[in-house]
Amino acid sequence: MEAYRNLPKHRKANSRSRATTRERILHAAVERFARASYEQTGLRDIAADAGVDVAYVHRSFGSKERLFAEAVRAAVQPIDILPGAKDIGTLLATHVIDKPAKNPHGLDIIIRSFSSPEAAPVVREFIVNTFVEPLSRQLNHPAETRATLIGALLIGIAILREVLHSPGLTQPNPDDLKRLITRTIDELMQTTAGETTSRS
Amino acid sequence: MEAYRNLPKHRKANSRSRATTRERILHAAVERFARASYEQTGLRDIAADAGVDVAYVHRSFGSKERLFAEAVRAAVQPIDILPGAKDIGTLLATHVIDKPAKNPHGLDIIIRSFSSPEAAPVVREFIVNTFVEPLSRQLNHPAETRATLIGALLIGIAILREVLHSPGLTQPNPDDLKRLITRTIDELMQTTAGETTSRS
DNA sequence: CCAGAAAGTCAACGACTGTTGACTTTGCGT
DNA sequence: ACGCAAAGTCAACAGTCGTTGACTTTCTGG
Known part of the structure; x- marks a missing residue:
């Protein structure tokens, strides 16, 4: 889907944001997984919500399944x-x-x-x-x-x-x-x- | 032209079997939908179980959604x-x-x-x-x-x-x-x- | 027997999926 | 200032999915 949250360039002008980005992805994942099933939720949806590339979502968590596990742990x-x-x-x-x-x-x-x-x-x-x-x-x-x-x-x-x-x-x-x-x-x-x- | 001896299974040698085939597909659908979710269940799985082509499954019921509806109605x-x-x-x-x-x-x-x-x-x-x-x-x-x-x-x-x-x-x-x-x-x-x- | 409709097959399209290799950009330590 | 690693992007792969047009086979009614 199209999410218009897409700031094209440098969203954070300053320093290392790895943890922050991870959290943003995780938060988006929680939000998505709470509203649709595991299969219906695509990594691209989550990535768009978090404002990052799909590849980075996958790389940050290893796999969709692991991201899901983290989302469950984080949400509930x-x-x-x-x-x-x-x-x-x-x-x-x-x-x-x-x-x-x-x-x-x-x-x-x-x-x-x-x-x-x-x-x-x-x-x-x-x-x-x-x-x-x-x-x-x-x-x-x-x-x-x-x-x-x-x-x-x-x-x-x-x-x-x-x-x-x-x-x-x-x-x-x-x-x-x-x-x-x-x-x-x-x-x-x-x-x-x-x-x-x-x-x- | 006898090269295509490949018709593997003519399961029913005899006459019109439309109703029978439909029932076989429906039965296979019920069986599949009972064991996996709507998304996880593919029309190709159902078709294979019923011994027909995917296209015919789709054509017989109009769409996956309608097949699911019929399966629910038939099963429960x-x-x-x-x-x-x-x-x-x-x-x-x-x-x-x-x-x-x-x-x-x-x-x-x-x-x-x-x-x-x-x-x-x-x-x-x-x-x-x-x-x-x-x-x-x-x-x-x-x-x-x-x-x-x-x-x-x-x-x-x-x-x-x-x-x-x-x-x-x-x-x-x-x-x-x-x-x-x-x-x-x-x-x-x-x-x-x-x-x-x-x-x- | 033969036309024609129904039953059924085949291959492909277009969209989507998670995943990966190669790349570029950014920030920090020295 | 430079280098290097981390952060992040890009494009593509390989697979699956429901769906469709065109085709062949099978059966039946006249």
């Missing part, structure tokens, strides 16, 4: 699940509903590119390391399964809301939506295998 | 949610956990290609028409939202289990897993803002 800061927090459900529900409005990255990169053979390992590793594993420590028995199910819910919500724009998740009042999600997460966290704890 | 039979069913949670949990083992299609096509701009409308339309809308009729107040959230959970589970192979969803006993999912869906269906409206 692990959700800080405090060891003692008791309103995890609210925290996560807020995160998935409010966050994407503020800054478009985060979950977006993950949900758009998990299907790429090259990107999937990166995505999977990230999910496990920064979400499932920390969250598992707060849960009881099938802890990893519970944590993964909660992750599944959040990912599904993000997809239907951010990518497919399903009216069922875009139209309702955000607070009502968050309340419903919170309740579901709490249920997923607290219920034990044999009995129903929320029984009345 | 709407989950039959009986108007009076009361164990919908179990039905859906069983569907998402057991089905993929039996035949690999169904949800797979949807979850791999929702990110493609060309495929997304097809995917979204399908989800709404064959899942959210019928299911909504069984639920109370924020019916569409509840149905969409259930859809989100199922899609997320399918992704983490079938595509990313997250251990939290592949290792545990399927029955335990289904029980956990069923409970979550039921919660999502029945809970109201204030209390539980579970009626017999």
